[in-house]
Amino acid sequence: MSHEVNDNSQKDFTKSWVSSSRFLFYLQVFVVMAFVLGGCYRLYQQRYKGKPDIEIQGSTKYTPEYK
Numbered sequence: 001m002s003h004e005v006n007d008n009s010q011k012d013f014t015k016s017w018v019s020s021s022r023f024l025f026y027l028q029v030f031v032v033m034a035f036v037l038g039g040c041y042r043l044y045q046q047r048y049k050g051k052p053d054i055e056i057q058g059s060t061k062y063t064p065e066y067k
Helices: 017-045
Strands: none
Touching: none
16 A cells, blocks of 8 residues: 655645746736726726816906996
């Protein structure tokens, strides 16, 4: 009877700094891209929509107009 011992330390996330650092790098890139795209979308939603068409009272203009 031979008992085989499987060494799973290479596959473990906490034991292998190569796979964990790769995962954390891609996670960081994903989070940064999500924040950048979210910020761009928010700025696009609240963009300047143009000069509003408002009526200015004649007596408050640079050259006032009186009746």
